[in-house]
Amino acid sequence: MPASTCRGVGRLVNLPLMADKSKNRIARAGHAIRNTQYATLLLIILLGFGLRLANAEAFSFWTDEGLTPLRSGYTVGEILSNRIVIQDGVTKDTHPPLFYLLIHFSRRLFGETDFAFRYPSLLAGILAIPLAYQLGRRLDRRNLGLLFALLTAVNPLQIWYANETRQYTLLVLLTMGATYVLWRAMQVEIEEQAQAKFSNFSSLTIPQYLVLYILLAGLALYTHYSTFFLIAGQGLFWLWLLWRKGYRKLLAGTAVAVILLAIPLIPFTVPRFFKGYEANFYYVQPQIMLQDVYRFFALGRSVDYLSPLITWLTLAGLGLALLGLYAAKPNLRRLFLLVYLLSVVFGLMAGSLVKPMYQGARHIMIGSPAFLLLMAWGVIYAARRAFPSPSPHSLTPLPPRRIVWGLIFILGLLTAVAGPIISLNNYFAREQFIKDDYRAMIRFIEANAGENDVIVYNNAILLPLHQHYQTRADIALTASPVYPYAASDVSIPQLEELAQTYDRIWFVTEPPADKRDKTGLVENWLDEHLTRVGEYTFPSATSIVRTQVYETGPQTAAALPENGRPLNITWPNLPPLTGVVLNFTQPVTQPALWFDLFWENQPIPDKNMALRFNLRGADGRAWWAQQESPLHNGWPEGEGLVRQSYRLPLPPGTPPGRYPLLAQPFTAGSDDALGDPQPLVEVELAGDFRDVPGWPTAVFQNGVVLRQIEMPDTAVRPGHNLPLTLFWQIAGDHQNLRYELEVVGPDGAVLRRQSDPPGAQWLAEWPDGLYLAERAGLYFPPETEPGTYRLRWRLLEDGETVRGRPFWRPWLSEKVTAGSVTVQPWPLETSLPDGVTLLEDARFGDAIELAGFDLARPSTDTLALTLYWRATAAPEQNYFSFVHLVNEDGEIVTPKGFVPAEGLRPTKGWRAGEVIADPYTLELPPDLPPGTYELRAGLYQPDDGVRPLVTLQGQPQPDNQLLLSKLFLP
Numbered sequence: 001m002p003a004s005t006c007r008g009v010g011r012l013v014n015l016p017l018m019a020d021k022s023k024n025r026i027a028r029a030g031h032a033i034r035n036t037q038y039a040t041l042l043l044i045i046l047l048g049f050g051l052r053l054a055n056a057e058a059f060s061f062w063t064d065e066g067l068t069p070l071r072s073g074y075t076v077g078e079i080l081s082n083r084i085v086i087q088d089g090v091t092k093d094t095h096p097p098l099f100y101l102l103i104h105f106s107r108r109l110f111g112e113t114d115f116a117f118r119y120p121s122l123l124a125g126i127l128a129i130p131l132a133y134q135l136g137r138r139l140d141r142r143n144l145g146l147l148f149a150l151l152t153a154v155n156p157l158q159i160w161y162a163n164e165t166r167q168y169t170l171l172v173l174l175t176m177g178a179t180y181v182l183w184r185a186m187q188v189e190i191e192e193q194a195q196a197k198f199s200n201f202s203s204l205t206i207p208q209y210l211v212l213y214i215l216l217a218g219l220a221l222y223t224h225y226s227t228f229f230l231i232a233g234q235g236l237f238w239l240w241l242l243w244r245k246g247y248r249k250l251l252a253g254t255a256v257a258v259i260l261l262a263i264p265l266i267p268f269t270v271p272r273f274f275k276g277y278e279a280n281f282y283y284v285q286p287q288i289m290l291q292d293v294y295r296f297f298a299l300g301r302s303v304d305y306l307s308p309l310i311t312w313l314t315l316a317g318l319g320l321a322l323l324g325l326y327a328a329k330p331n332l333r334r335l336f337l338l339v340y341l342l343s344v345v346f347g348l349m350a351g352s353l354v355k356p357m358y359q360g361a362r363h364i365m366i367g368s369p370a371f372l373l374l375m376a377w378g379v380i381y382a383a384r385r386a387f388p389s390p391s392p393h394s395l396t397p398l399p400p401r402r403i404v405w406g407l408i409f410i411l412g413l414l415t416a417v418a419g420p421i422i423s424l425n426n427y428f429a430r431e432q433f434i435k436d437d438y439r440a441m442i443r444f445i446e447a448n449a450g451e452n453d454v455i456v457y458n459n460a461i462l463l464p465l466h467q468h469y470q471t472r473a474d475i476a477l478t479a480s481p482v483y484p485y486a487a488s489d490v491s492i493p494q495l496e497e498l499a500q501t502y503d504r505i506w507f508v509t510e511p512p513a514d515k516r517d518k519t520g521l522v523e524n525w526l527d528e529h530l531t532r533v534g535e536y537t538f539p540s541a542t543s544i545v546r547t548q549v550y551e552t553g554p555q556t557a558a559a560l561p562e563n564g565r566p567l568n569i570t571w572p573n574l575p576p577l578t579g580v581v582l583n584f585t586q587p588v589t590q591p592a593l594w595f596d597l598f599w600e601n602q603p604i605p606d607k608n609m610a611l612r613f614n615l616r617g618a619d620g621r622a623w624w625a626q627q628e629s630p631l632h633n634g635w636p637e638g639e640g641l642v643r644q645s646y647r648l649p650l651p652p653g654t655p656p657g658r659y660p661l662l663a664q665p666f667t668a669g670s671d672d673a674l675g676d677p678q679p680l681v682e683v684e685l686a687g688d689f690r691d692v693p694g695w696p697t698a699v700f701q702n703g704v705v706l707r708q709i710e711m712p713d714t715a716v717r718p719g720h721n722l723p724l725t726l727f728w729q730i731a732g733d734h735q736n737l738r739y740e741l742e743v744v745g746p747d748g749a750v751l752r753r754q755s756d757p758p759g760a761q762w763l764a765e766w767p768d769g770l771y772l773a774e775r776a777g778l779y780f781p782p783e784t785e786p787g788t789y790r791l792r793w794r795l796l797e798d799g800e801t802v803r804g805r806p807f808w809r810p811w812l813s814e815k816v817t818a819g820s821v822t823v824q825p826w827p828l829e830t831s832l833p834d835g836v837t838l839l840e841d842a843r844f845g846d847a848i849e850l851a852g853f854d855l856a857r858p859s860t861d862t863l864a865l866t867l868y869w870r871a872t873a874a875p876e877q878n879y880f881s882f883v884h885l886v887n888e889d890g891e892i893v894t895p896k897g898f899v900p901a902e903g904l905r906p907t908k909g910w911r912a913g914e915v916i917a918d919p920y921t922l923e924l925p926p927d928l929p930p931g932t933y934e935l936r937a938g939l940y941q942p943d944d945g946v947r948p949l950v951t952l953q954g955q956p957q958p959d960n961q962l963l964l965s966k967l968f969l970p
Contacts, residue, residue: 048153060439066465072103089484099167117165125162156300156423174220185209229347296361297371324377341370382409450594487517571675587686618762653773656687700804703731719782782909791819845948871910879939
């Protein structure tokens with residue numbers, strides 16, 4: 001046989017083997033691609049999780065969210081009844097019960113924090129991401145599924161509602177699942193029409209898909225009533241599919257099942273449909289609803305839609321969605337997506353012809369995944385037209401239309417990504433888009449209200465929200481008008497009784513949405529009959545979050561009340577202060593002190609006068625000083641004493657003990673004191689016994705916890721003192737507690753060691769539950785080497801070490817390392833500024849010279865001077881610098897001395913060649929006679945006053961000080 005024939009036979013024999021190898025390579029390549037896609041999907045899910053987790057507790061509950069803790073806290077039977085009790089009224093919730101049943105059980109597992117209430121919404125939003133991938137993959141290919149999942153993960157609208165304890169992300173998840181099931185059922189029909197393309201496609205039959213759809217759609221319907229419109233639209237596809245497949249009986253059974261599923265909801269929906277307009281519902285024109293589709297579905301609620309850039313992005317997103325609709329051939333698939341997108345929109349349009357049914361994008365949010373899917377499809381379609389599979393025989397230049405499609409792809413991808421980036425940046429970083437911050441308002445009121453105060457909401461629907469955040473049960477809470485009555489029927493007697501019972505009324509001004517106080521009767525009565533002493537507004541987006549404080553007592557009195565303490569304090573230009581009345585019982589347990597000061601009515605103080613109050617501890621230090629409080633909020637005319645109320649909020653963790661309360665007048669907005677501080681009364685504080693959430697810093701075996709180490713900065717310069725505030729929590733009763741704090745350098749050596757009792761020096765007992773704030777400090781000597789220094793703690797009780805650990809470590813030790821401080825070197829400045837008067841060879845000891853000085857033109861009452869020292873070597877002594885103004889008789893007129901550089905640069909921290917600026921401002925006596933004066937400077941040791949040898953060009957100077965200048969002062 002010829003050799004060529006043998007080779008041919010060999011190739012024929014090897015053909016099956018070569019084909020098997022080719023199939024294996026293709027299979028391995030396919031597995032690698034799928035693994036890469038799954039890894040990409042996992043990263044997308046993690047991205048979506050991070051974006052939803054970041055703000056989960058950042059924002060307060062808003063009005064509707066406040067109803068979730070209330071309704072979910074009812075029994076299961078009460079939740080199913082849709083009843084909500086507000087004050088004297090019983091109302092019906094506008095939402096079905098499924099979401100509240102879910103929260104009813106989840107709060108038992110996760111607790112009742114904001115995060116715990118919002119976690120089911122967050123979880124539903126995360127689960128929607130892989131479901132989006134599956135839906136996109138089944139509708140087209142995996143790359144569409146991945147892009148659809150990415151757009152879902154970063155979609156601002158989905159993230160917004162994933163951070164609310166409302167039903168909207170659960171609704172999106174359930175309806176997307178039902179839509180996915182419907183499409184899979186439709187693909188069974190498509191499979192039979194194109195068996196070659198879809199072999200072994202589905203593992204379920206159409207009836208099985210129908211049962212799954214009814215389950216998911218039913219759950220969605222019991223989550224939000226708007227699901228009805230989606231079921232109506234998608235029901236046409238089921239009608240077509242079941243009729244085409246010959247499932248006549250199943251079709252009839254399905255209709256019966258849907259009716260049975262809907263019957264429990266009829267008592268809640270049908271009467272509501274024919275009832276009048278509901279609160280906050282207004283007729284919205286159809287074009288506005290359609291505009292909300294392409295605006296909010298793409299960019300959410302945290303952008304300014306009047307911005308030209310945002311307008312361009314929304315129109316570009318709409319163009320992408322239309323391109324995706326064109327790409328979603330055949331027409332059956334296009335119709336399927338349009339029904340998913342717009343069935344709820346058109347359903348609400350039709351329903352609004354009877355009564356308004358639309359209240360924002362959340363009511364049509366069911367269709368938002370369809371819009372994102374069409375946007376993703378538009379990007380994918382442009383990419384496929386721009387980058388088709390290359391032909392190995394094609395060497396022609398790139399056609400212009402492919403260039404155009406490439407530009408469309410790039411612009412489309414930028415649109416799909418840039419919009420969410422802008423919107424999410426606003427959501428995370430800009431206060432303009434913050435949700436209504438009722439949490440901050442409630443915390444402010446509780447931190448400042450007195451023990452006989454009442455909080456009155458104009459809108460009773462906000463009461464459940466307040467109760468969710470409430471921590472002080474001693475503050476009375478109500479609403480006026482009482483729900484469900486109108487203000488004209490009940491408010492005036494109610495307000496009169498409140499004014500007679502309480503010292504202050506904290507009025508929350510948001511009016512009832514149902515117009516029960518449409519004339520503002522409540523606020524008008526308060527303004528007319530009481531004295532408004534404060535108004536505080538908090539960040540908000542959809543309403544005005546504001547509280548107004550009213551004093552209920554009279555502004556004048558014939559004499560000091562019997563429970564008052566007489567005073568006899570006079571300050572210049574102020575009326576005499578005759579007495580004080582404390583509006584609290586002692587020992588004080590509230591976080592704020594309210595007290596009344598009684599003044600003579602003349603002279604009337606200026607409006608720009610203010611008082612500053614401070615509490616002094618048993619160690620004589622000012623423990624807490626209020627920045628400023630207006631001296632009066634209106635000075636009444638007439639005879640008798642003038643009563644003015646003042647508030648002093650206590651900082652968290654104020655130690656128990658007796659504190660003198662002092663007052664001092666100031667010019668408002670300045671540090672100009674109008675008199676000396678004067679004692680008013682002694683106040684006994686019981687201590688702070690609040691529960692503080694969060695992870696502690698360190699825990700000790702006896703129950704003492706170091707909760708937090710608060711520092712203004714974690715970096716410090718050598719020679720500086722770093723203030724610390726230590727927060728302690730005590731469990732169990734203790735005596736004779738002390739802690740030791742060591743500052744440990746990078747080499748393990750202890751830089752400094754200090755010891756104090758937790759909280760305050762005067763404490764001898766630490767009762768169970770006490771929360772303490774301790775003000776301390778760490779001094780870093782000038783010679784401290786730069787580096788990171790660890791803080792090491794040891795707790796002692798009755799002189800014995802109590803073992804402890806950082807919160808994250810399971811084992812105990814005698815010393816606990818927690819916290820660190822970075823010592824940073826001073827910037828090395830070696831040159832003098834321009835305009836300085838230079839000195840030649842002016843030496844102060846062996847290591848310091850005075851390189852120059854800068855003397856400003858004297859004013860009538862001050863003399864400004866800056867000395868410029870230079871270190872010729874590292875000084876070994878700590879000196880104070882001084883400047884003396886000396887008269888012709890050699891008498892010091894104005895002495896000034898301190899640590900150089902206003903106390904910031906002790907000399908032992910100076911480096912060779914470094915220039916130190918040392919500014920001084922000398923206060924000139926008002927009776928200073930005109931004449932010639934000398935300005936002298938020098939250094940001295942603070943302990944004994946010894947001065948280093950001073951020479952000028954080698955010549956010793958008298959008294960070891962240097963004459964800088966002679967000047968004539970008029």
